[in-house]
Amino acid sequence: MKLKLLTLLFMLSGICGVQAQKMSRLKQAALKEAAALEPQVTKLSQELWNYSETALKEAKSAKLLIDVLKKEGFKLEENVAGMPTAFVATFGSGKPVIGILAEFDALPGVGNEPVPYKKKRADGVMSGQGCGHNLFGSASVNAAIALKRTMSKRKIKGTIKLFGTPAEETVVGKVYMAKDGVFNGLDAVIEWHPATTNGVNFGKSLAMNNFEVEFFGQSAHGAADPWNGRSALDGVEMMNYGVNLMREHVYPTTRIHYVIPNGGGAPNVVPDYAKVWYFVRDTSRANVEKFYQRIQQIAKGASIATNTTYKLRLITGVHSYNRNEPMMKAIEQNIMLVGTPKFTTEEQAWGKQLQKAAGKKELGFKTDIKKMPKDWKKVLPSGGSTDVAEVSFITPTAGFGVATAPFGVPWHSWATSSSHGTSAGYRGALVATKVLTLTGIDLLTDRKLLEAAKADFKKSTGGKAYKSPLPVDQKVILPKQK
Ligand SMILES: [Zn+2]
Structure with a gap:
């Protein structure tokens, strides 16, 4: 019996060795x-x-x-x-x-x-x-x-x-x-x-939302009849001002950056179109969502204040x-x-x-x-x-x-x-x-x-299913092929 057990142990260790x-x-x-x-x-x-x-x-x-x-x-x-x-x-x-x-x-x-x-x-x-x-x-x-x-x-x-x-x-x-x-x-x-x-x-990588906001106004001569104009650039500037005030009230992990790809063509023409492009980032997806919501409110406020209209488009978003x-x-x-x-x-x-x-x-x-x-x-x-x-x-x-x-x-x-x-x-x-x-x-x-x-x-x-940061029906925008 003892011998059999020993043989078995030897065989088992042999198998393990072979597997390794x-x-x-x-x-x-x-x-x-x-x-x-x-x-x-x-x-x-x-x-x-x-x-x-x-x-x-x-x-x-x-x-x-x-x-x-x-x-x-x-x-x-x-x-x-x-x-x-x-x-x-x-x-x-x-x-x-x-x-x-x-x-x-x-x-x-x-x-x-x-x-x-x-x-x-x-x-x-x-x-x-x-x-x-x-x-x-x-x-x-x-x-x-x-x-x-x-x-x-x-x-x-x-x-x-x-x-x-x-x-x-x-x-x-x-x-x-x-x-x-x-x-x-x-x-x-x-x-x-x-x-x-x-x-x-x-x-850690940062969660992010990448979005652009377009403002639409009314062009006019910058000096001759500015009262006929409504500046889309004012909309962008007002929005950025609001976001920059918000900066003091975000988390240390939050990062917000923007550029103005379109800000008008010449100083003597009231811009009827302007665009600002934003990234909002944080280590947590929930914080990105939170400040994205606030920025959407700021964009709305900026359009009211400057008598312009606006369109916000979420380009992409990711988790951390x-x-x-x-x-x-x-x-x-x-x-x-x-x-x-x-x-x-x-x-x-x-x-x-x-x-x-x-x-x-x-x-x-x-x-x-x-x-x-x-x-x-x-x-x-x-x-x-x-x-x-x-x-x-x-x-x-x-x-x-x-x-x-x-x-x-x-x-x-x-x-x-x-x-x-x-x-x-x-x-x-x-x-x-x-x-x-x-x-x-x-x-x-x-x-x-x-x-x-x-x-x-x-x-x-936490066993939660994945949820895309993008709206369900959003489609990829393909670039123009050369
Ligand atoms: Zn890479």
Whole structure:
């Protein structure tokens, strides 16, 4: 009996050992698949950089990624949520369903040759990958492919969904996809973002409403018959004055900023049309709603006071990123397994030149890992907003950053556009491909991780269903295609 028990214990420990080994072998195999995709990671990164298409005009970029995924055997849904450049690529069947986000849009006006100083692109393209979405799109698509190949060879059950999400820079793509239920039915979503540091993302992003207010008046001669005029610009100025008084009564976490894209044509013409464009942000969605309501009252008051009429239009709105601790921990472990980009001496020298040109300390690219602090929930918000936040309120979501630009150079600038079109940027994208692939394997095969992620999600959302910040019937406004 004793012997039998011992034998049984030995057998059990043997099985566990084999499983642990198998697990690591599986991850090794997945990593190999990802590494083998290096030429394609570079190629797609480069082509998306060449295109550098801005929000909702990413026709060539979307087609490039769609074609690669189709060729690989993914099932494609195109023209999703009313956006011709939004798509979903699916492989496999059944649970779990793991999503990967891929962005690819560029920023207007920041295009630069891939050189360590400011120089307009020789091909005349003015837009640029100042946020590195060329690398984002390439790495995510390649990770989906590495996962698909590993799943096929190792007969792993489940579904991979690659989401082609356009117009992140205008905080639009995922907002409308979320509103249309495109992210429903997922078990978890992973994402990454180019950065100047390496590590899992733990900071708060800000919830936001982006809206414009148009005022309409009556034009007249500014000096000859001003009594016939009603100034639309007065409406804008009166509104801004009201909002600026309100500033003293908002929370320390609230941020309000505006520009006046239209304020009239000439001083001697009373403007019959003026427009002001606002962002209201806060760490909490509820606070954004609260001050948005007050600003709407201020706009109404301004129109009454200036005898003008007005029209307010909500362009887009997002939540604050809902972080998922079990997934963050899994990602951090995978970053440690993969390691940070191994920049060459030439690449580091190039990075220092770029930093010098941008007036920053010549420190090169970061190669250390910024660890997630224990009290990460207390870290102050970074200030930006992202439409990934919408996904994070629908399903457990987590992401990370990889150094793709030298430390300290201004983001969304000519400098980052340049770096994201070089071998150093592509090196970062390859690391991201690998980390996404390993985390995908974890989520597909580690039931405990997925359960923990779901429990954490339920706790943070209080079990409440996702509610879009936009009115149900609001449709995307597509830009005029050139
Ligand atoms: Zn970005």
